[in-house]
Amino acid sequence: MSAVPTKTPQPGAMPQEKGKRDRGELGILISSHIVLIAWSLIVVLPLLWTVFSSAKTTGEIFSGPFTMPHDIIGTLKDNFSSAWNDSHLGRYLLNTVIVVGIALALVMALGSMCAYTLARFPFPGSRAIYYLILAGNTFPIFLAIVPLFFVLKNVGLLNSLPGLILTYVAFAFPFTVFFLYPFFRALPAEIGEAAELDGAGDWRTFVQVMLPMARPGIAAVAIFNFLGLWNQFLLPVALNTNEKNYVLSQGMANFASSAGYEVNFGALFAGVVITVIPVLIVYIIFQRQLQGSLSAGTIK
Amino acid sequence: MPSAGTPTAAPRRGGRRMRPSRLLFVLITVGLPMVLYLGLVIWPFLQAIYYSLTNWGGFSSSMDFIGLDNYKAIFSDDVFMKALRNNVILAILVPLVTVVLSFVLATMVTVGGSTTGAVRGLKGSSIYRVVSFFPYTIPAIVIGLIWAQMYDPSKGIVNGLLTHLPFGLGDRFNSFAWLGETATAMPASIFVIVWGFVGFYMVLFVAAIKGIPAELYDAARIDGAGRLRTMFSVTLPMIRETVQTAYIYLGVLALDAFVYMAALNPTGGPDNSTLVMSQDLFKTAFSQGQYGRASAMGVVLAAVTLLFAALVFGVNRLLGGKSDK
Numbered sequence: 001m002s003a004v005p006t007k008t009p010q011p012g013a014m015p016q017e018k019g020k021r022d023r024g025e026l027g028i029l030i031s032s033h034i035v036l037i038a039w040s041l042i043v044v045l046p047l048l049w050t051v052f053s054s055a056k057t058t059g060e061i062f063s064g065p066f067t068m069p070h071d072i073i074g075t076l077k078d079n080f081s082s083a084w085n086d087s088h089l090g091r092y093l094l095n096t097v098i099v100v101g102i103a104l105a106l107v108m109a110l111g112s113m114c115a116y117t118l119a120r121f122p123f124p125g126s127r128a129i130y131y132l133i134l135a136g137n138t139f140p141i142f143l144a145i146v147p148l149f150f151v152l153k154n155v156g157l158l159n160s161l162p163g164l165i166l167t168y169v170a171f172a173f174p175f176t177v178f179f180l181y182p183f184f185r186a187l188p189a190e191i192g193e194a195a196e197l198d199g200a201g202d203w204r205t206f207v208q209v210m211l212p213m214a215r216p217g218i219a220a221v222a223i224f225n226f227l228g229l230w231n232q233f234l235l236p237v238a239l240n241t242n243e244k245n246y247v248l249s250q251g252m253a254n255f256a257s258s259a260g261y262e263v264n265f266g267a268l269f270a271g272v273v274i275t276v277i278p279v280l281i282v283y284i285i286f287q288r289q290l291q292g293s294l295s296a297g298t299i300k
Numbered sequence: 301m302p303s304a305g306t307p308t309a310a311p312r313r314g315g316r317r318m319r320p321s322r323l324l325f326v327l328i329t330v331g332l333p334m335v336l337y338l339g340l341v342i343w344p345f346l347q348a349i350y351y352s353l354t355n356w357g358g359f360s361s362s363m364d365f366i367g368l369d370n371y372k373a374i375f376s377d378d379v380f381m382k383a384l385r386n387n388v389i390l391a392i393l394v395p396l397v398t399v400v401l402s403f404v405l406a407t408m409v410t411v412g413g414s415t416t417g418a419v420r421g422l423k424g425s426s427i428y429r430v431v432s433f434f435p436y437t438i439p440a441i442v443i444g445l446i447w448a449q450m451y452d453p454s455k456g457i458v459n460g461l462l463t464h465l466p467f468g469l470g471d472r473f474n475s476f477a478w479l480g481e482t483a484t485a486m487p488a489s490i491f492v493i494v495w496g497f498v499g500f501y502m503v504l505f506v507a508a509i510k511g512i513p514a515e516l517y518d519a520a521r522i523d524g525a526g527r528l529r530t531m532f533s534v535t536l537p538m539i540r541e542t543v544q545t546a547y548i549y550l551g552v553l554a555l556d557a558f559v560y561m562a563a564l565n566p567t568g569g570p571d572n573s574t575l576v577m578s579q580d581l582f583k584t585a586f587s588q589g590q591y592g593r594a595s596a597m598g599v600v601l602a603a604v605t606l607l608f609a610a611l612v613f614g615v616n617r618l619l620g621g622k623s624d625k
Contacts, residue, residue: 028527032408036428039405043434043499046446049457053449065460110333117329121322129330136341140556140605142578143598146585147347148340170340173333202325231439233559234578238586249441253563265455268445275442283437287430291503 047276054079054269061265079270086264089271091244092251099161099247100229103168108222110169111176112184112214116206118177119184120192130181136174145238152239159242167235172225179224183217184210216292223290230279248275351595363592370596380597383568383575384604387555389486390576391608394493394557395550399543402498405432406505407531429506432499440496444563447492451478451564485569493553493560501546508539537620544616551608555601558582577601 053061055076056069069075084090118130148167149158157163187210195205211218233249240246246254252275255268283290318326352370356363374380409425435443450456453475462473478488512535520530536543558578561568568575577597585594 036405036408036425039401039498040428040431042495043431045457046450047434049450050446061455063455065455065457110336113329114333117326121318121326123318123326126330129334132342133337136337136345138606138609139345139602140552140578140598142556142558142581143348143602144341144344145581146351146591146595146598147344149585151340151344151347166336167340170336173337174341202322206325206329227437231441233439233441233562234582238582249439252439252445253441255445265449269449272442272446276438279437280434283433284430287433291429291507 050269050272050276054266054273056266056269058263058265061269075266076270079264079266080274082264082267083271083274087251087254087267087271088243088246089248089251089274092246092248093274095161095245096230096247096249099164099168100226103165103172103229104222104225106165107169107172107176107225108218111173111221112180112211112218113206114173115177115180116184116210116214119181120187120189120210130177133174133177136171137178141171141234145234149238159240159245161240161245164236164240164245164247167239168229168232171235172229175228176221176225179221180214180217183214187213219289223286227279348595348598351592352599354592356592356595357589366592370593371600373593374596374600379572379575380577380580382572383577383580384600386486386572386574387557387576387601387604390490390493390554390557391551391604393490394554395547397490398494398497398501398550399546401494402501402546403505403536403543405498405502406509407535409502410506410509429499429503432502434499435496436500438496440559441563443492443496444560447488447495448479448564451488453477453480479565479574480570482570482573485565485573489560489564489569489574492564493557496560497550497553501550504542504546505539508542509535512538540616544612547612548609551612552605555605555608577604 049065052069053065055072056067057075057078060067060069060075114133118126152158152163152167155163157166191213192205192210195209200209231249232247233253236247236250237253240250252271255263255271353365353367354363355366355369405428409428438446450458453459456478458478459473459476462476463470465473476484478484516534516538517530520534525533556578557576561574561576561579565574568579578601581594581597581601584590584597
């Protein structure tokens with residue numbers, strides 16, 4: 001992992017195109033655009049259709065995929081309030097924010113601490129610990145799920161938010177260390193030693209000197225961990241079956257499992273919109289940074 | 301090992317002698333997370349292996365060691381074997397289709413522009429990257445829900461569009477149940493997973509391609525290499541490691557596939573055509589309470605996952621990849 005500066009693409013900054021592009025060039029240019037536009041449509045259409053359908057009553061949804069809604073504002077209100085209140089998505093959203101927020105903060109703190117120490121202060125056995133952490137990255141969660149259920153049950157944390165938070169932290173931990181370790185390794189040791197000579201203790205050196213220098217890596221891991229935990233499905237479904245403590249993904253799965261005639265499809269689409277839009281907006285705002293972090297992650 | 305009273309010894313990296321304060325720092329920074337990690341990840345992994353050798357039903361106190369009986373049982377269970385086969389199909393097709401599609405799109409975005417002069421990206425390409433990445437921000441369960449609605453025989457938009465095909469072609473799609481026919485349930489499900497990941501890997505490949513020195517492209521061009529040739533002889537070898545990583549991640553994901561299948565066809569699809577091991581495991585454990593048997597399924601799933609990763613590494617090396625890193 002070297003600090004290769006990643007060029008952010010600048011779409012507008014292309015030099016003047018020469019007019020001598022022959023016809024084959026133009027053909028490739030056009031077909032590239034056509035393929036890319038086609039894929040973009042395949043991505044966007046389902047999302048637009050979901051928003052469109054969230055303005056329809058269940059009856060209108062049943063009468064066909066393109067039936068126009070007749071009372072957009074009223075139906076939107078009904079559908080969203082049904083999803084938010086009757087399907088409890090409001091509460092599940094709050095649960096999700098609590099669980100993911102706390103777990104993310106914890107795993108970033110623990111993971112960066114551990115990665116830093118393993119990278120900078122090797123001790124007998126540190127290599128073994130590092131490989132043990134890598135191993136956790138390799139095995140599927142499904143292997144652990146049954147014993148995990150009983151571990152949490154035995155310590156009384158099954159079906160509780162703290163139990164879910166700790167599990168999230170534990171399973172996001174190996175990826176965090178795996179990703180941050182090379183960042184801390186690449187930091188010059190001299191800087192840490194200089195800080196020590198200036199009288200900074202290990203904690204201060206870590207928090208005030210080294211941590212800020214690893215910021216690009218930390219930002220990237222935080223984003224991936226956020227998405228991973230926000231999307232987490234198996235852990236809550238298996239370990240958090242108390243409906244009061246449901247997270248958003250479980251609330252949405254309820255729609256799927258109760259598939260049948262009593263499903264309020266308008267509310268289902270509204271629920272999808274509620275789940276998708278906040279993260280999508282955050283993504284659009286931060287997409288430049290995110291793509292930068294992705295590059296930081298690949299160029300090792 | 302900690303030797304007190306050597307304050308004059310310069311603190312060396314990797315030194316064996318640590319000051320007490322440094323020792324405390326190391327103990328806390330590594331020890332604290334490791335307690336959690338060992339307790340909630342490693343310990344359950346090890347327990348699962350042991351459970352898989354017992355007839356444990358969970359709540360009863362009897363947990364008898366029965367050797368490999370659970371494994372014999374699941375390997376002669378048609379449903380589980382079908383799920384295993386489905387997982388293998390997924391592990392072959394999902395990474396292949398996703399990687400090829402995202403590589404092609406990434407190539408178009410980065411080197412699709414003019415071939416005269418320096419390598420430059422396609423005009424307006426950032427919008428494609430931003431849009432393609434959308435699905436990655438959507439929880440998998442919601443992706444499954446959206447597509448279950450899209451595929452709906454009568455109220456879904458897929459048939460809504462296809463029935464308008466000209467020359468009577470559209471009639472075939474009248475109320476066609478994409479997820480309800482054995483022939484189409486699996487391909488339709490695979491498409492959903494691919495849809496969710498192409499954008500992410502496209503962005504990843506774009507980042508990797510941008511890291512390739514421009515001189516390589518210039519050199520290839522001077523040597524008269526066409527676009528296709530450049531793609532296979534310059535771009536692909538240069539981002540080989542990224543492709544390998546993508547392949548492994550996608551394979552691991554396809555061997556799980558729980559969320560997608562649970563959302564699209566909660567009960568395994570027509571004739572179990574989309575049932576995967578993880579679904580079978582979940583049912584065996586949490587609906588039927590056969591924890592020993594479910595753990596054996598988990599071990600098989602883990603073994604297949606490791607085998608897959610080893611296979612990808614092996615093939616990459618055979619094809620001339622670097623073995624380091």
